[in-house]
Amino acid sequence: MRMFSLAVQNFKSSFRSYVSLILSLAFTILVLYNFSSLLNSGILNQLGETNARNIEICIQVLSFVIGCFMFFFIWYSTNVFLTKRKKEIGIYAFMGLSNQKIGKLYMIETILIGCVSLLLGIIFGILTSQLFVMILMAISSIAIDIHFSISLSSILSTSLIFLVMYMIFVGKGYINIVRSSVLSMLNANRQNEYVKQNIFILLIKAIFGIGFMAAGFYLATKDAGMEVMFNVLSAVIFVVIGIYFIFGGFLPLCIQALTKRKKFLYKKERTLWINSIVFRMKKNYRTLAIVCVLMLCSITALAFGFAMKNRYNSMVHFENTYTFQILSDRTGRKEEFKKDIEKQNSVSYASNVEVNVIDKKYTNTTYSTPVAVIPYSQIKTLAKDTNMEFALPMPSNDEYIELHHIYLMSLTNDSITRKEMINGIDYTSIKKTATPYLGYLQENMDYMIVNDEVYEQMKPLGQSFYMYNYKIKQPENFAASVESLQANPHCHGLVKIDPNREDIKWIKILYSVSIFVFMVFVFASGSILFMKLYNDAFDEKERFDILKKIGVSHKVLKKSIAKELAFSYVSTLFVMSISSYFSVKAIGNLMQASSLLSVNVISALIIYAFFFLCYLVSNYLYQKQLRL
Numbered sequence: 001m002r003m004f005s006l007a008v009q010n011f012k013s014s015f016r017s018y019v020s021l022i023l024s025l026a027f028t029i030l031v032l033y034n035f036s037s038l039l040n041s042g043i044l045n046q047l048g049e050t051n052a053r054n055i056e057i058c059i060q061v062l063s064f065v066i067g068c069f070m071f072f073f074i075w076y077s078t079n080v081f082l083t084k085r086k087k088e089i090g091i092y093a094f095m096g097l098s099n100q101k102i103g104k105l106y107m108i109e110t111i112l113i114g115c116v117s118l119l120l121g122i123i124f125g126i127l128t129s130q131l132f133v134m135i136l137m138a139i140s141s142i143a144i145d146i147h148f149s150i151s152l153s154s155i156l157s158t159s160l161i162f163l164v165m166y167m168i169f170v171g172k173g174y175i176n177i178v179r180s181s182v183l184s185m186l187n188a189n190r191q192n193e194y195v196k197q198n199i200f201i202l203l204i205k206a207i208f209g210i211g212f213m214a215a216g217f218y219l220a221t222k223d224a225g226m227e228v229m230f231n232v233l234s235a236v237i238f239v240v241i242g243i244y245f246i247f248g249g250f251l252p253l254c255i256q257a258l259t260k261r262k263k264f265l266y267k268k269e270r271t272l273w274i275n276s277i278v279f280r281m282k283k284n285y286r287t288l289a290i291v292c293v294l295m296l297c298s299i300t301a302l303a304f305g306f307a308m309k310n311r312y313n314s315m316v317h318f319e320n321t322y323t324f325q326i327l328s329d330r331t332g333r334k335e336e337f338k339k340d341i342e343k344q345n346s347v348s349y350a351s352n353v354e355v356n357v358i359d360k361k362y363t364n365t366t367y368s369t370p371v372a373v374i375p376y377s378q379i380k381t382l383a384k385d386t387n388m389e390f391a392l393p394m395p396s397n398d399e400y401i402e403l404h405h406i407y408l409m410s411l412t413n414d415s416i417t418r419k420e421m422i423n424g425i426d427y428t429s430i431k432k433t434a435t436p437y438l439g440y441l442q443e444n445m446d447y448m449i450v451n452d453e454v455y456e457q458m459k460p461l462g463q464s465f466y467m468y469n470y471k472i473k474q475p476e477n478f479a480a481s482v483e484s485l486q487a488n489p490h491c492h493g494l495v496k497i498d499p500n501r502e503d504i505k506w507i508k509i510l511y512s513v514s515i516f517v518f519m520v521f522v523f524a525s526g527s528i529l530f531m532k533l534y535n536d537a538f539d540e541k542e543r544f545d546i547l548k549k550i551g552v553s554h555k556v557l558k559k560s561i562a563k564e565l566a567f568s569y570v571s572t573l574f575v576m577s578i579s580s581y582f583s584v585k586a587i588g589n590l591m592q593a594s595s596l597l598s599v600n601v602i603s604a605l606i607i608y609a610f611f612f613l614c615y616l617v618s619n620y621l622y623q624k625q626l627r628l
Contacts, residue, residue: 007108022117024527028070029121034132035063036154078169103177114166205249213242220586232586247285272560287532291525295576298521299603303584305514306599312507314406321439322469327493337468344480345472351382358462364421372445375455402432403447475499526614533618544626554628569615
């Protein structure tokens, strides 16, 4: 009981020191609870079975990512806490306490921190769960009934995940203390800190860092065909490894090089903070690399969300090009079908085209769906009738233009050139277009636009049909014309588009979630860096006390602290800014999106603003801790 009372007393007296750790842990618990509550609330069932299933898969994957982040964050935070307390713990050894009792004291105090974090995280998670769903659906522009509920299963699952992870590292800390000597505990906060690193090792790391980063940047921007997905994944791995070596080798090498330039070092009291950065870099570079990677992940997630949203809008526009598409075996029925529709609706525009589906025995193609050919002149006329843009060159006799649909995510790049063999003749693709000339039916076949002469030559190789397309002024009233069209004996197939169909609305949720992930990762990266720098203030107290005693003014020391802290924030932001351009470029290649640069710039500016706020708070608390 006395050990428990002592642990509680220590917890109360040092509570202000634990606030940043407790709030950071509580925030990760809050996020995990909100996602778990969303899955268990039954709200997603209102979106339909397909949407609910796809959203659940996305959120489960995201919850796994957040769980992994929580694991590493708890690992990092408990290590920082243990290092910070080891000197104080070592003093208990001089008072006669055994390592086992000291370990128990540490466990009780650490468990108190975890319990307070869990309690706060669950409470605020419950209070914000409804707000979280409201914001998520508002960003997604989806209207559903939202009701407040407390999910017991979410509370239990979130608590279990956190406690299992947390107790692993509490136990690890206990074993560490039991096996430590008194001397090692007293000197724990100085180990591997004030060490100037070997220049040769730094040079090797710098070369590796630049090499991996360059390879990642090259793969991220390289035009590719079927290997585009492999290139993106490889780029991610290379960039992450490169960031690690940049902070572990290149930056320390540059800073140590500056220390050898005496004219630079001894001006404006630079020696106070430059040398401190050099000696601390071996201890801090992993933290800086982790923060940089987290920021990079946040921008990449946001860019992916915006790319998905743009693709969703394009797909909806693509599918709703026409309200009705009628398949017939007779030509010249355009006005006849139009009259059937106009019995109940007004037609905005109409078009028709002849399509020939080639028999598979005449094709030697990479297409998985049937190959259909369309005459160039009819596509040109169709574009004029529907006011679509048309800038396609006329193919020669051995050429064709690919007419394909918009994919949600493509594993190939549009830059790849295709060759197709039909009836023993090779045809080369000269252009690709996703303009929705054929609307929804453009998704069901792979179409080749050929010149009229080639089309006539291919007609005997397949079966021709005639496609009639209509867009009505009130698409919501499409059902009124269905019976009239189906009653027409020349209508052999009818495709009707419901403008309110919701089977791909899950993509809009994914966009909203990406914004939330961006915020979580930015907050996480700022919290880790803030926690690290705040912890450094405790280690620097003795050094700054000595500097004050030998006559260094408070003004000079404050400037030194401000510049030392600025280096940590600026260096991570600088590497992140360069890397994010290429990561967003890679997402653009994968999603075939071309307007992500603005997303990159805006997200980077948001991170700059947040980190500037963190820097101001860090600087204030750092100086306050050192009594400046």
